[in-house]
Amino acid sequence: xxxxxxxxxxxxxxxxxxxxxxxxxxxxxxxxxxxxxxxxxxxxxxxxxxxxxxxxxxxxxxxxxxxxxxxxxxxxxxxxxxxxxxxxxxxxxxxxxxxxxxxxxxxxxxxxxxxxxxxxxxxxxxxxxxxxxxxxxxxxxxxxxxxxxxxxxxxxxxxxxxxxxxxxxxxxxxxxxxxxxxxxxxxxxxxxxxxxxxxxxxxxxxxxxxxxxxxxxxxxxxxxxxxxxxxxxxxxxxxxxxxxxxxxxxxxxxxxxxxxxxxxxxxxxxxxxxxxxxxxxxxxxxxxxxxxxxxxxxxxxxxxxxxxxxxxxxxxxxxxxxxxxxxxxxxxxxxxxxxxxxxxxxxxxxxxxxxxxxxxxxxxxxxx
Ligand SMILES: Nc1ncnc2c1ncn2[C@@H]1O[C@H](COP(=O)(O)OP(=O)(O)O)[C@@H](O)[C@H]1O
Ligand SMILES: [Mg+2]
Numbered sequence: 001x002x003x004x005x006x007x008x009x010x011x012x013x014x015x016x017x018x019x020x021x022x023x024x025x026x027x028x029x030x031x032x033x034x035x036x037x038x039x040x041x042x043x044x045x046x047x048x049x050x051x052x053x054x055x056x057x058x059x060x061x062x063x064x065x066x067x068x069x070x071x072x073x074x075x076x077x078x079x080x081x082x083x084x085x086x087x088x089x090x091x092x093x094x095x096x097x098x099x100x101x102x103x104x105x106x107x108x109x110x111x112x113x114x115x116x117x118x119x120x121x122x123x124x125x126x127x128x129x130x131x132x133x134x135x136x137x138x139x140x141x142x143x144x145x146x147x148x149x150x151x152x153x154x155x156x157x158x159x160x161x162x163x164x165x166x167x168x169x170x171x172x173x174x175x176x177x178x179x180x181x182x183x184x185x186x187x188x189x190x191x192x193x194x195x196x197x198x199x200x201x202x203x204x205x206x207x208x209x210x211x212x213x214x215x216x217x218x219x220x221x222x223x224x225x226x227x228x229x230x231x232x233x234x235x236x237x238x239x240x241x242x243x244x245x246x247x248x249x250x251x252x253x254x255x256x257x258x259x260x261x262x263x264x265x266x267x268x269x270x271x272x273x274x275x276x277x278x279x280x281x282x283x284x285x286x287x288x289x290x291x292x293x294x295x296x297x298x299x300x301x302x303x304x305x306x307x308x309x310x311x312x313x314x315x316x317x318x319x320x321x322x323x324x325x326x327x328x329x330x331x332x333x334x335x336x337x338x339x340x341x342x343x344x345x346x347x348x349x350x351x352x353x354x355x356x357x358x359x360x361x362x363x364x365x366x367x368x
Contacts, residue, residue, distance in 0.1 A: 058177075059177065063146075063153035064201070068202075070146060073209060074105060077101065079354070080148075083141035083147075084107075084142060084193070087111075093107065100211070103197065105194070106192065106193070108191070110190040111191060113162050114163060119159055119161065128144070130143050153174075154176070158173040160185055161191040212241070229339070231256045233249060257288075265337065272290055272294035283366060284341045285341075287336065287339045288336065288338075289335070289336040295324075295332040297331065299333040302333065304316045307342065311357060320334055320336060345361075
């Protein structure tokens with residue numbers, strides 16, 4: 001007993017002994033020259049010489065800060081603009097892009113439009129037609145009132161709109177935060193939003209963009225993801241990025257959903273799925289999930305929606321994994337498009353600036 005105690009305390013156990021320096025390493029450590037700063041230290045002014053007065057930031061800078069979170073890449077712009085078109089009740093949404101969305105993104109819809117006098121509000125921060133004073137009752141995709149001003153602060157944005165039932169159309173533009181006057185134009189019913197030279201005003205962000213092809217692929221993915229949740233809307237994707245997509249409108253019923261799934265996720269998935277239909281305590285789940293013999297090497301083809309909003313959610317991914325546990329090997333993943341519907345008050349969608357995550361008030365109920 002005595003010996004054992006002695007030997008373990010005297011030297012580390014053999015399992016971790018290799019972490020200690022060897023004699024030669026110890027010698028090198030002792031003879032190493034003291035730390036000296038690199039020859040060209042970065043020129044950052046120390047805080048003590050920076051201006052000490054507290055100032056209100058300009059609107060443009062405030063919007064650029066928001067844009068840093070909301071507009072990560074061209075696909076984020078497409079997501080925000082398509083959400084706006086859907087919130088406006090559009091049944092036809094056309095997206096055109098060039099240069100991986102960095103040179104051009106144009107989204108045209110046939111929705112309710114905006115009257116000329118509202119255009120300056122649409123591009124102002126914290127202005128929205130969607131939220132009342134109740135943050136717990138969100139029934140639209142947008143609610144933060146910051147997408148358009150954010151985009152306008154980092155790109156050249158123009159908004160042209162003609163509301164339903166009038167013939168007065170108007171246009172407004174914002175370039176790197178500078179807002180133009182509203183001018184009358186001729187336009188069809190609905191709204192066209194054009195974004196050119198994304199991130200020209202924030203070159204640091206521009207440096208983080210991937211190849212045009214990768215940005216184009218991300219845009220296509222965003223359109224597909226939105227399109228799955230809105231089968232009755234016709235979506236097209238065109239432009240010089242050659243990522244053409246044409247999704248005809250289909251009825252907003254189970255049959256229609258299966259047709260949209262086939263359009264977006266491929267006919268082979270549509271032919272190898274089982275319909276899912278479940279409801280309990282005010283939460284309903286519907287959609288399609290693959291039969292076990294139809295699986296993928298990653299979870300990319302798992303689409304989740306909460307009240308029509310596409311979300312990434314670990315809880316839902318985990319629930320799928322659990323459901324297929326006995327049927328699929330660990331490295332295979334089911335393919336699924338699942339729609340959860342519940343009272344908006346039971347889910348917090350105000351968790352992430354890009355509205356990509358949600359938090360359930362009762363996670364256990366949803367997981368089950
Ligand atoms: N395509 C559109 N059709 C009609 N109205 C729109 C459209 N896009 C934006 N708007 C109006 O501009 C407002 C601001 O849009 P946005 O900055 O995306 O904020 P949010 O969508 O959170 O309200 C919207 O609330 C809406 O009233
Ligand atoms: Mg919006």
